Amino acid sequence: MAMMWAGRFSKDVDSKVNAFNSSISFDARMYKQDIAGSIAHATMLGEQGIIGMSDSLELIGGLKEILADIESGKLEIDPNAEDIHMFIEAELTSRLGDVGKRLHTARSRNDQVALDIRLYLRDEIKEIKSLIAELITALCDIAEKHSDTVMPGYTHLQRAQPITFGQHLMAYAQMLLRDIDRLNDTERRMNVSPLGSGALAGTTYNIDRHRTAELLGMSGPMANSLDGVSDRDFCIELASALSVCMMHLSRFSEEIILWCSWEFKFIELDDAYSTGSSIMPQKKNPDVTELIRGKTARVIGDNVTLLAMMKGLPLAYNKDMQEDKEAIFDAVDNIKLCLSTFIPMLKTMTVYKANMRNAAARGFINATDCADYLVKKGMPFRTAYKITGGLVALCISRDTTLGDLPLKDYKSQCELFEDDIYKAISLDTCVGERKTFGGPAPESVMAQTELTRKRLKELCNE
Ligand code: ARG
Numbered sequence: 001m002a003m004m005w006a007g008r009f010s011k012d013v014d015s016k017v018n019a020f021n022s023s024i025s026f027d028a029r030m031y032k033q034d035i036a037g038s039i040a041h042a043t044m045l046g047e048q049g050i051i052g053m054s055d056s057l058e059l060i061g062g063l064k065e066i067l068a069d070i071e072s073g074k075l076e077i078d079p080n081a082e083d084i085h086m087f088i089e090a091e092l093t094s095r096l097g098d099v100g101k102r103l104h105t106a107r108s109r110n111d112q113v114a115l116d117i118r119l120y121l122r123d124e125i126k127e128i129k130s131l132i133a134e135l136i137t138a139l140c141d142i143a144e145k146h147s148d149t150v151m152p153g154y155t156h157l158q159r160a161q162p163i164t165f166g167q168h169l170m171a172y173a174q175m176l177l178r179d180i181d182r183l184n185d186t187e188r189r190m191n192v193s194p195l196g197s198g199a200l201a202g203t204t205y206n207i208d209r210h211r212t213a214e215l216l217g218m219s220g221p222m223a224n225s226l227d228g229v230s231d232r233d234f235c236i237e238l239a240s241a242l243s244v245c246m247m248h249l250s251r252f253s254e255e256i257i258l259w260c261s262w263e264f265k266f267i268e269l270d271d272a273y274s275t276g277s278s279i280m281p282q283k284k285n286p287d288v289t290e291l292i293r294g295k296t297a298r299v300i301g302d303n304v305t306l307l308a309m310m311k312g313l314p315l316a317y318n319k320d321m322q323e324d325k326e327a328i329f330d331a332v333d334n335i336k337l338c339l340s341t342f343i344p345m346l347k348t349m350t351v352y353k354a355n356m357r358n359a360a361a362r363g364f365i366n367a368t369d370c371a372d373y374l375v376k377k378g379m380p381f382r383t384a385y386k387i388t389g390g391l392v393a394l395c396i397s398r399d400t401t402l403g404d405l406p407l408k409d410y411k412s413q414c415e416l417f418e419d420d421i422y423k424a425i426s427l428d429t430c431v432g433e434r435k436t437f438g439g440p441a442p443e444s445v446m447a448q449t450e451l452t453r454k455r456l457k458e459l460c461n462e
Pocket residue numbers: 023027082083109110113317319321322
């Protein structure tokens with residue numbers, strides 16, 4: 001098949017090279033954005049008198065028909081075309097004849113593709129943000145139900161201090177709010193138009209770049225034509241924001257995997273979100289969370305692919321940049337898959353409150369509170385810390401807990417201990433009194449969910 005640019009060539013390109021060069025298998029998904037960009041371009045060409053008004057209208061009509069035909073399935077995208085830009089232009093020309101050949105006036109595929117990716121990712125960011133928002137709302141709902149569900153908090157995966165399950169979940173809500181914030185930021189820098197940069201050096205035609213940007217709902221034209229066609233920062237920024245978000249989902253997944261184990265049994269996933277083993281009849285595996293942890297590696301890889309692809313490229317467009325799409329589309333596709341599986345999985349899990357509480361009741365998780373008890377009676381913290389350490393050692397030697405240790409043993413270490421020590425180190429006091437802003441007390445958790453819902457609304461309206 002002769003290529004659209006075949007004029008200069010004396011023979012056909014080798015068929016293997018054609019296949020190697022082609023990007024249609026992965027850029028066909030941008031057909032809608034390609035057509036939107038072309039409609040804006042054709043509109044502007046007409047308004048500026050660069051082409052006749054009737055040609056402009058004919059081009060717009062033809063493009064709209066192509067869009068409708070692709071959407072209805074009437075027109076199939078040719079898998080042998082070089083890329084989506086060439087396919088649509090060729091189709092337009094076959095429908096409109098010479099008028100179709102006017103569309104590419106004052107434009108290059110270099111500014112065209114840069115525009116299409118921006119428009120495509122702009123739509124994807126909206127979808128991803130709404131999925132993250134749904135996850136945050138689900139977390140708030142569950143946290144409110146479990147604002148007083150006591151569980152052990154960990155450092156070094158060792159029981160540290162008692163917290164509430166609601167508090168634990170709201171930590172993830174905070175991370176996810178930052179993810180939306182990052183996506184807003186990425187979106188803002190992405191939503192600038194490279195159209196009119198031409199191949200690299202703009203054009204001699206009297207185009208109006210502000211007008212095409214406006215028609216496409218973008219904040220304005222990119223300020224330099226070389227940068228316009230050679231910038232892929234927006235892909236890297238998005239891949240990076242998505243990597244961070246995936247890292248959050250991966251940490252959460254890791255915790256869910258631990259919590260599902262018999263060693264913890266804090267939660268159980270619904271059967272619909274677990275899988276069995278082909279040999280071990282007792283198994284119920286948290287495959288979904290493991291896959292999310294695995295796919296995080298892949299999204300981080302996409303980010304690295306993009307950085308490595310760009311790092312040695314001279315200005316302006318280089319064909320290496322065609323590799324941007326598979327990497328960023330992979331990241332976008334996978335995070336959407338992960339989020340849309342994770343949300344219902346979370347909503348349907350069963351929480352074993354009693355197991356969480358039992359785990360919190362052991363492991364001397366209230367030792368800090370025991371030391372604080374003495375501090376509140378006037379003792380310096382370091383002294384109180386040492387006395388409590390002695391009491392913990394005593395409990396370990398007798399295989400008991402601070403809650404079960406008789407008062408006389410407390411008194412043997414320090415006369416300041418009275419009967420009220422038991423209340424002071426009870427789990428409910430330990431958690432209930434930690435009502436500092438952002439703390440684990442039930443009332444603090446409720447305040448956090450309220451603030452989170454409010455911040456989410458603000459971020460979604462930005
Ligand atoms: N398919 C190409 C890409 O994805 C479109 C731009 C081609 N430009 C060029 N000068 N060959 O990057």
